[in-house]
Amino acid sequence: MNIRDVAAAAGVSVATVSRVLNPTSDPVRPETRQRVIEAIERLGYRPNDLARALLQRRTNVVGLVVPDISNPYYPAVVRGVEDAASAAGYRVVLCNTDRDVEKMDAYLDTLVKSRADGIVVAGGGMGGGPEGQGGRKGAAGTLSPQLFEPYGTKIVLVGRHDLPYPSVQIDNVGAAREATRHLTSLGHRRIAFIAGPLVSHTVQDRLAGYRAALAEDGVPAEEGLVREGDFQEPSGYAATRALIEDGQGPTGIVAANDRMAFGAMAALADLGLRVPEDVSLVGFDDVSIASYLRPALTTVAVPSYRIGHTAMTMLLEDADPSAAERPHVLPTELVIRDTCGPPRTV
């Protein structure tokens, strides 16, 4: 079933069929056009995009690489990307890496082999994959520009700017600083930080913001108050239990994302501690469930939809080279709900 079958059925040449399919080309006599259209309908013919792309040297496909689609933060990014893409006639193929370097490499390989016109790469915290050994191997090596150059594959980064590509960012340092200072300004002095994977630049920046806030307000840093998690609920739960049971006695907790904050809330409840009376809590992301918890979670709202939309727009606009220098940074906002209050013993 191809264009030749249609041509035969309509009693015309393949060129004519192609012309009625392709609006931009030569005119076709109305009655001929009609015959062709009928043949197409009757046969249920769909032009082969592979052949078309092969000839035109562009696929109208862009890849979107995300670390963990089960994190409720990402669907909004995806939607932003998709909306911008489909408005421009592009299709997006979504690739979930599970924070696994090997999966990411495999997807990038597939994307260039299938000649995607561009790729949006979100998130940097790579786990290191099954070969154990975690470490920093991943990212930089696999995203090497020379991999994409021969094929003109455009790249835009989201949430990292460690490579010479255009990128869209938020001010993680500033946002974490603001979140932490919200607690210090309420009088807290023992504030814990539940981090995500420390290999992630996002996490490093948020941790830096937390430390900066402490320093500014003259609160001595204590390493025992910083715990590494993995962005999922169970790690937030475990970190919080450990924090309390180790006798660190935090009166406030900043979590590097909402999912871990949810875990923290559960742990506090299980330990008989009340939020915010006994312990205050701030999250990061503002995923949709955050406002439906009771108490509702105070958290840093990240404009995830806009981030995705902006990234895809930059990709499509073939951003001028200068864009690779300074990341495009979008604003965050601390949304204050019900999980923070003054410390118990002030």
Added chain:
Amino acid sequence: MNIRDVAAAAGVSVATVSRVLNPTSDPVRPETRQRVIEAIERLGYRPNDLARALLQRRTNVVGLVVPDISNPYYPAVVRGVEDAASAAGYRVVLCNTDRDVEKMDAYLDTLVKSRADGIVVAGGGMGGGPEGQGGRKGAAGTLSPQLFEPYGTKIVLVGRHDLPYPSVQIDNVGAAREATRHLTSLGHRRIAFIAGPLVSHTVQDRLAGYRAALAEDGVPAEEGLVREGDFQEPSGYAATRALIEDGQGPTGIVAANDRMAFGAMAALADLGLRVPEDVSLVGFDDVSIASYLRPALTTVAVPSYRIGHTAMTMLLEDADPSAAERPHVLPTELVIRDTCGPPRTV
């Protein structure tokens, strides 16, 4: 940059390059092979999958159509599909329809035009798209078999069996019945049901199970106790407020999914009602956050990963025609946590 460039760089013919790339073909003299490999590396050459697919008449790509990726239920399905697919050397492209018929049609069209080898279609509740008018138009028309037949595109359905394709299902009627009877067995007689979009077969079946349970236990049905939602938190919140404020006085609520149950919990808390002392609550799905709420949500666990994995396996195995007759049904399990207890006034 193509296979000819590599051939020239290595001083061999394109056929030889193809042979070292394609393990299944003729042997190549080791030293020649080495020269070719070096040329490939040096040039950063990646074979063009489009051309390859065009020639072989298969893309090794399958589509996965989901109604709403932001529903935390779906990521697990996606993962199941992906694991099964990549184990078989297939790539999956994820398509999010937003429960919009037009988006779904557009994706299906794109998938056949790009010659996907198969498609897994999850979820049936189509909203009707921007043209207003909702209704049942959608599904059946757009998934018409004659659309795919000319191209041999295999289809597997998930969570619906209203069309002549193989499908994987859960027993929604039975599961909802069990959830509801959990409440009746605790002594509840005023049990509300918060539905998802009523056009969804899943929702219809769960509603039927709820009604069956009521009938079995001699509880008269009251239409005022059934409310339609849209599977998102806000609709669960609104439905619950309305239920209480309308004076329906339910002592138990069954929600058609967890997200709406979360909304319900928030509403109950805001109304000063305690769970489970004043009102008991059962959800559906068992998404990961469900066990991290306090009280932890009692809910029907749906084997989402297995569902995805099974669906893709069926797709790849080119299920025998008989599979289109009876849906493959997977078991659910009511997981009892802390949101149900005896009614207040028993």
Added chain:
DNA sequence: TTGTACGCGTTATCAT
């Protein structure tokens, strides 16, 4: 063991 040539389904160029 290696090279030549054809075809996969399109669109674009050049005739008619």
Added chain:
DNA sequence: ATGATAACGCGTACAA
């Protein structure tokens, strides 16, 4: 206004 035909990049009979 329409038709014949050459690419696009690859795999693979077939020839050498």
